[in-house]
Amino acid sequence: MQSSPQPQVKPRKTGKWWNDPKIRGIFYQVLAALAVAGFLWYITNNALTNMEKRGITTGFDFLSQPAGFGILQSLIDYTEADTYGRTFLVGLLNTVLVSVVGIFFATILGFIMGIARLSHNWLISKIATAYVEIFRNVPLLLQIFFWYFAVLQALPGARNSIEIGGSAFLSVRGLYIPRPVTEDGFGWVIAAFIAAIVLVIAYVKWDHKRQQETGQILPVFWPSVAMLIGLPLIVYWLAGSPMHWDYPELKRFNFAGGIRIIPEFMALLVALVIYTGTYIAETVRSGIEAISHGQTEAALALGLNNSQRLRLIIVPQAMRVIIPPLTNQYLNLTKNSSLATAIGYPDLVSVFAGTTLNQTGQAVEIILMTMAVYLTLSLTTSAFMNWYNKRIALVER
Amino acid sequence: MTTFTPKPDLPPPPNTVGVVGWVRANLFNSVPNIIMTFVGLYVIWLAAYWIIDWGILKADFVGDKASDCSREGACWVFIQAWFDRFIYGFFPDEEIWRVNVVFVLAGILLAALIIEAVPHKGKIALFSLIGFPIIAFFLLHGGWFGLETVETEKWGGLMLTLVLAVVGIVASFPIGIAFALGRRSNMPIIRSISIVYIEFWRGVPLITVLFMASVMLPLFMTEGTDLNKLIRAMIGITLFQGAYMAEVVRGGLQAIPKGQYEAADALGLSYWQKMGLIILPQALKLMIPGIVNTFIALFKDTSLVLIIGLFDLLSIVQSALTNPDWPGFATEGYLFAGFVFWTFCFGMSRYSQRLEAKLNTSHR
Numbered sequence: 001m002q003s004s005p006q007p008q009v010k011p012r013k014t015g016k017w018w019n020d021p022k023i024r025g026i027f028y029q030v031l032a033a034l035a036v037a038g039f040l041w042y043i044t045n046n047a048l049t050n051m052e053k054r055g056i057t058t059g060f061d062f063l064s065q066p067a068g069f070g071i072l073q074s075l076i077d078y079t080e081a082d083t084y085g086r087t088f089l090v091g092l093l094n095t096v097l098v099s100v101v102g103i104f105f106a107t108i109l110g111f112i113m114g115i116a117r118l119s120h121n122w123l124i125s126k127i128a129t130a131y132v133e134i135f136r137n138v139p140l141l142l143q144i145f146f147w148y149f150a151v152l153q154a155l156p157g158a159r160n161s162i163e164i165g166g167s168a169f170l171s172v173r174g175l176y177i178p179r180p181v182t183e184d185g186f187g188w189v190i191a192a193f194i195a196a197i198v199l200v201i202a203y204v205k206w207d208h209k210r211q212q213e214t215g216q217i218l219p220v221f222w223p224s225v226a227m228l229i230g231l232p233l234i235v236y237w238l239a240g241s242p243m244h245w246d247y248p249e250l251k252r253f254n255f256a257g258g259i260r261i262i263p264e265f266m267a268l269l270v271a272l273v274i275y276t277g278t279y280i281a282e283t284v285r286s287g288i289e290a291i292s293h294g295q296t297e298a299a300l301a302l303g304l305n306n307s308q309r310l311r312l313i314i315v316p317q318a319m320r321v322i323i324p325p326l327t328n329q330y331l332n333l334t335k336n337s338s339l340a341t342a343i344g345y346p347d348l349v350s351v352f353a354g355t356t357l358n359q360t361g362q363a364v365e366i367i368l369m370t371m372a373v374y375l376t377l378s379l380t381t382s383a384f385m386n387w388y389n390k391r392i393a394l395v396e397r
Numbered sequence: 398m399t400t401f402t403p404k405p406d407l408p409p410p411p412n413t414v415g416v417v418g419w420v421r422a423n424l425f426n427s428v429p430n431i432i433m434t435f436v437g438l439y440v441i442w443l444a445a446y447w448i449i450d451w452g453i454l455k456a457d458f459v460g461d462k463a464s465d466c467s468r469e470g471a472c473w474v475f476i477q478a479w480f481d482r483f484i485y486g487f488f489p490d491e492e493i494w495r496v497n498v499v500f501v502l503a504g505i506l507l508a509a510l511i512i513e514a515v516p517h518k519g520k521i522a523l524f525s526l527i528g529f530p531i532i533a534f535f536l537l538h539g540g541w542f543g544l545e546t547v548e549t550e551k552w553g554g555l556m557l558t559l560v561l562a563v564v565g566i567v568a569s570f571p572i573g574i575a576f577a578l579g580r581r582s583n584m585p586i587i588r589s590i591s592i593v594y595i596e597f598w599r600g601v602p603l604i605t606v607l608f609m610a611s612v613m614l615p616l617f618m619t620e621g622t623d624l625n626k627l628i629r630a631m632i633g634i635t636l637f638q639g640a641y642m643a644e645v646v647r648g649g650l651q652a653i654p655k656g657q658y659e660a661a662d663a664l665g666l667s668y669w670q671k672m673g674l675i676i677l678p679q680a681l682k683l684m685i686p687g688i689v690n691t692f693i694a695l696f697k698d699t700s701l702v703l704i705i706g707l708f709d710l711l712s713i714v715q716s717a718l719t720n721p722d723w724p725g726f727a728t729e730g731y732l733f734a735g736f737v738f739w740t741f742c743f744g745m746s747r748y749s750q751r752l753e754a755k756l757n758t759s760h761r
Binding site: 043 | 441583590619693697698704715742
């Protein structure tokens, strides 16, 4: 039987063209784009008119003008004769300094407290819980003020400063610690340290290969530590101890020599570490709790010992859960370091969006530059996170 | 034949049950644990000793000036003397009842929303979102019905903190919904605009946003428009918070199974019907813990308005500390402010955790 040819179905045109979702979509998008463009044009126009009326200059020429104000702490050479552009750099470096040091200590504190919360010791886990619940629920700014005004400003003056271990001094002017001064030949010690790192990597690779072939395992951790510390020490001794300490000494009114850590930095650092530590502790705890107990049991069934179980089974899986929120916390710490301006630690916001803005009055350029710094940082971080998440995502069937 | 009569079970060894057993199992079961237990006890003893000795035994509770304190312990007289300023800011003394009425009204509404037995949750929520802010504004600001006008410059203390946080969260909610829908839209331009908005505000610290609101916002206005400091701060906070809210709403939208979207499409509902009748009502329930968490963050962040010269709770405490008649009460002042903030935040986080647990079970 021959089938009759199917009648060609012509797409029926129903309704009007303005009901077509495609056309509507384009219409709405054009509308939205026009609205945004119009809004931007409106505020730019207003800003330009207003600035002209108030006699504010525009453009980035101010960056090359002399700043004329001092900055409390600077990692690079800076004097009052330097430019506003230089103040941007000084502020940025101070922000980086407090963020990096803060991230380092907050990670340590957070991991200790997060693991302590899961401790079988009831008392320890309750102390860790109390720490998290107390410090997480109090505003960071209040904590910064507390450490700065109630603790550090209440310290004795330089003459009666508190001595720590005979070589560090804590007073209302800050913490003075000895400064290491390197002499000729210290380069050898650094070279020895790098050589030790290379050796450790080679040793671990060789040990791994040997384990694959023979099934025997050599100790890795302690030999590595011995190499990393021992080799530079031997070279240091051979080179004739090419380093000495510059101790702070009390002169008439203040200390001379050593490194001075300003109280603003300490207060900001302590508050940031304690505050962010609570969030990291929660991240770590939930990461470890996310691994089902079956994993531990399976590891035990395979005959892995305690450290192998942690190193090979638990930690790699926990890290996958922990790292994305952890990166977020690092980013938050960096953004929160901008609260420095409240106690006068010379960070980017305090120096550049504070003093420089007040002196030049070029609010738009300066605020946008400051925002751009933080924005770059956070977009880079989230791009990295996306890449990392894709790389470690569980590949399921 | 003798029948076998089992002996009664021996009781468990006395050192494995009861208090002793618990202590042995939880605190003294290995050498490291014994050491940690003693370290922990020492830490607790230090803290408890300081709190009781400094805060209660050696503290002064009565008096009305700084010299009434012996200064050996805490001086709670300082808090008593400044209490009204800390809570109400510079609100005129005879008008304080208006703030109290708003506080009580807010408390009743909140209780009605949290306690499950209270019926008509939807209507109450609608009233708290629309009716209550209007009533609160007229009561606080005055100028109507014979109430004396209290300029916003006189607002301060805990009251201002709460006003900023509540306005921030309520006003940012519609912004959040709009940008969350935009970010999940199929239209590329709308989606990009939403992504740029959200990522921009989430990428910068609130402090720069507040700086921007206080120095750049006046430049963006047409000449002659003059916004006061409080409104500028509110605009900054709302724009900033809108981005965070958008992410919370997006989380809620993503949690709704795809079948719901498809079912709504199959019924021939339009986009707005689909969102308004099917998706958002379901997603809203899932968003509440996220909203409470953002609210906690915002509540803590409102303390930053100190930097642009508004007198919130922390800022008033800070200015009381610089008062020459009351020198050196920093610890007491910060502990008080910290305690107030902590009570609110801890209470809210507990509520959000309870809610999360409740929502979790119903979805498994």
